[in-house]
Amino acid sequence: MVKVSIVIPTLNRANLLKFALKSAVEQDYRNLEIVVCDDCSTDNTKEIVESFDNKNIVYVRPDKRLNMSDTLEFGLSKAKGDYITFLTDACYLLSDCISTAMKELERFNSKLAMWKNCGYFSSDWFEVQRKNTLYIPKVTFKNYLLNSKEYLEKFYNNIREPIIPKSINSLCHRSIIDKAIKRQGRFFLYPIPDHTSAASMLFNTPNFVFIDKPLFIGSVSSANIGASQSFNLGKGAQDFLKGFDQKLEDITFLGIYTTSSLIIKGLENVRKFYLDICPEINVRNAIGEIVDSLSKLEIYGTNVNDFWRILNDYITLQHQELKPFILKKKIKSKIKWRMVKIVRSLPYLYNFESLIRNAKILKGDKFKFNNIGEAAKILINKNRGK
Template sequence: MRKFNIVIPTKDRCETLEWTLRSCLAIEYPNFEIIVSDNCSEDQTAEIVQSFSDSRIKYYRTPEKLGMTANWEFALSKVQEGMVSILGDDDAFMPDSLQRINRLLDESQTDAIAWKQSFYRWPSNHFVRIKNLLSIPFDRKVEIRQGRLELQSLISLKRLPADMPWLYAGFVDIRYIRQIKDLCDGNFFFSKIPDIYSSIVLASVIDRYVFSSYPLSIAGHSSKSNGAAQIQSSEHVAEQNSQFLKESTSHPFHEKLEFVHVYPVLIWECYLQAKEKNIIPDGIQFNPQFMLDEAVRDCIRLNFLDRDKDLLRAIAIKNNLRLRMPEYKTMVWLANKSYKVRTYLSTWLSNHFLRCDAYGIDNIFEAANHHRSLEQEVTSRWQMILGNIQLLIKTL
């Protein structure tokens, strides 16, 4: 029977970590372990973990405060055997997740899996208008994918990191981690963005993996989520963004780039780091000018252009590339609004949204426990769309 290792790096998030741990302990599978890597938390993290008194939980505290990547490396070093995944400290597994994952691995005869996640907006998430909201992907497809083909699609921005075999929202056999460590002087991570980096290096060494459009975990968006803070441009999150960058000095951003928080730049950075470690397989085509052009487009879409244009200009100079910026503010405004409309429609037409207040749910553990019954509330895409429209009307 496979052993599954759920690794939870954490720092000062005991208020969500408690519910994440509760979701893991409710998993209906006999052979798994939870590894909590506490990055010198100053809140009640240690007390929360110890209060469970469960032998399946292994608690480790880092010897000093580390950046996110270094903490992930520390946590990963505690896994000895079996399959490994990294779970956010505001995320959750469903009770039947490991049973389903184990069955999919058996049926596909693979030792790596990735999946789409459901998303839960915590009541404390002040970045969003509608809080305490659960979204569940409607698709239920399962497919076998080829690692190197998907890697090329990622580098060409036709796929997202979440489509790869990665450690976040995925399980891989620990032997792949060791294979990469053997190539890199005993370390696995070499990027400030460890989740995206894991998608690139694992796709480089894994031939086949199974991908499930059916959700097998829930990604939580809380007020302290790094990703949620990094994509905000408002001043009230500037301090949190600055702290993230300051604590990540052990893994500096690649010297040929600047830290611009859009996918083309993040993928570019992870690719360069992996390329320098000779992990990227032969034959992968990479186009720096294309990546810079797409970075500009993403900055326009996300309304980051004024904030990050000097950084984009520096990237162009460092790489001897042409920086193609829009000449008219009207074009920027139209591109931004068009992107928002398309993204909004795509999201609300492909996911079932539920106000958790209506079900007495106010944390991700309860959302995970009710997930399977909630996903059965809709049986057709039109029923889902109608429900989403009704939810939006009530919110306005």
């Protein structure tokens, strides 16, 4: 049986790690290695790992605190599996995730597979509507073999392209990773490793399997880095920046700190190694995503005036032709996020939220779950019943 490594990076979140680690240990695929990469935690992370008393778990810890990309690179260097996936300490794998992916990889004769994600919003989430809720996307329960080049072009055209195999929603053969490292010097490029690894994988394999079934739950809390970058640029977002020695303008597009500008910068960083085959980023769509991100931050109360000025100066100097588009996009985005904020602040409007997200929304109080592990049990039963 082929060996699979699940690499779990973690930092001072033992209360969450116990769920992620439980989901890895309970996989029905047997030849597993679970690498817990503890980025110098000061809480009881090591004790949580030891409490599982499982021979498949490997606990590793660097000599000093690393940034997110370097932590993942360190964890990767300790993995010995033929196939590798990554699981953050805030996420949860359904018990048949690895076995399903391995089965489909064999069926399609591919070396890369991705699966659909669900989203779990924890009880500490700041929007009333989304507290302790599970978001299940619409799926077909069918599997497809897709062309890497085609989806790489879609990714560089639209950074929000949903069907992209990232490090945390895919199972990747080591040979793909080795090819990327040989060309790039390392696998996880800065600044957001999920997205840079996605491009790196697609550049180094001709195809991938898309499993249109939810096999993974991503948890979102108020302390989540991505959530902080999207809603308030608070502690989570600032802690992320502290991991880099570079200035803001060196790790973001134009020095604008939003998730979208980090993704754009990351795709540019990957592109440098594949200029002969890499498409250019669609500037119009990329700028549109930054406008949407800034509008969202502004509506949720963050002062982003300096970032608006930077963007306006860039458009004036480099892309005058985009000014009408930017103006319309800004108006539409602010209207959209005002409406979304209203809908999410009122618990009785969850049906509208379901339409906005194009997903089923399960409330914890109705379906009897209070954490991501209990939500996963509900999802497993849903998958079985289809």
